[in-house]
Amino acid sequence: MNTKKLQVLATSKLSRLAGLMRYSSFAPPPFYLRIMLTYECNLGCSFCNQKELMDVAGNEELDVETLEKIEDNIDFPYKPKIHLFGGEPTVHENIEEVIDLFHERGYRVSMTTNGVDAGWMASDTMEGLDEINISVNTTEYSYVLEAVERINSFSSPPLINVNCPITPQNQNDLARISRDFKDLGISAIVFNHLSFSREETINEEIDIETVRSQKRKVEDMDIPSIFFPPVREEDFEEYYLNPSFPGTKCIAPWLKMEILPSGKVASCPKLVPDKDVVVGDATEENLSEVWNNEKFRQIRKRIHEDGVFEDSYCFRCCFRRYR
Ligand code: SF4
C-alpha cells in the first residue's frame, strides 16, 4: 500500500475511533500534546489568527525551565507524541534546547514551521525531530524548497510533510507546487481548504472550478497528496459558499492536549479569545488529572451535544468533516 493510502487510512481510522470515544466525556490518554511555544511569527499570513490570540493572551513564550516543569507533569501511561508549534516555533529563543529536552527524554517530536529560517533548518538540531511539517504560505516559496533539500541531506532526516493552505493567491498553482516538491523526497503534500473562522469570512475569491481542476491535476501526479479536511468535489460550492452547509462534530478534545505559551491547558487554542476553554495549568498540575477534570469533561459533553461552539472558529475547522 502506498504512503497516501496509508495516511488516508490512518486518518479515517483515527476519526472513527474518536467518533466512538465521543460518547463518553472521559477520554483515554491523548495521542499527542501540542505545545504552542510562542505566538510570535516571522511571517504575516492573511488567514492567520495568531495576532488575535496574542492580543488576548499576551505575548508570552514558554522558556526551557517551564517546559522541564511541564515535562515532569506528563504522567500518562505512555509517552504521547510532542508536537511543537506556535506562532512560529523557530523564532523561540532556545528552540534547539526545547527539541533536545523532549528528544532526550524519549518522546517522538514533531514540529510545524513556515520554513522561513532556512539557516536554522540546516542545523544539527533538526536530527532531534522525528517529523516536520513545513508550510507553503507564500506564493514565492523557493526558501521552502531549499529547506526541504537541506533537511534531506542529513544522515537520518525526519519525515517531511509539506502543508499548503489553498488561498485566492495560489489557487491556480496547486499542480505547479506539487510538481516542484515531487522529487524532493517528502512524505506527503497536504492542501488545506481554508478554515474560515466565521460565516462572514467565507471567501468568495476562491474559484471553485479552478480548485476542482487543480485537485484533479495534483491527484494525477505521482506524489502522495491529501486535500484536507476531506470535502467531496461535488460539495466544494457548499463548503466555500454556503454558511449553513453542516460539518460533523469536533473530535479534537478526545485526541490531543493543547498547551499555550502561558503554560495553561486549553481544550482548543483557537477559541481562547472568545470562549471559556482554559481547563488547567500544565506547570502546576499532573496532566492526566487535567485531561479528565470536570471542566474538560463539561467541554466534551457540550461538543458531543452541540457538535461545536457556535459563532467561532469551529465554523470551518479541519477537525470536522464536511459532507
Ligand atoms: S506562518 Fe503560521 S503562524 Fe505565522 S503568520 Fe503564517 S499562519 Fe500565522
Ligand code: SF4
Ligand atoms: S472544531 Fe472548534 S473546538 Fe474543535 S478544534 Fe476546531 S475550533 Fe477547536
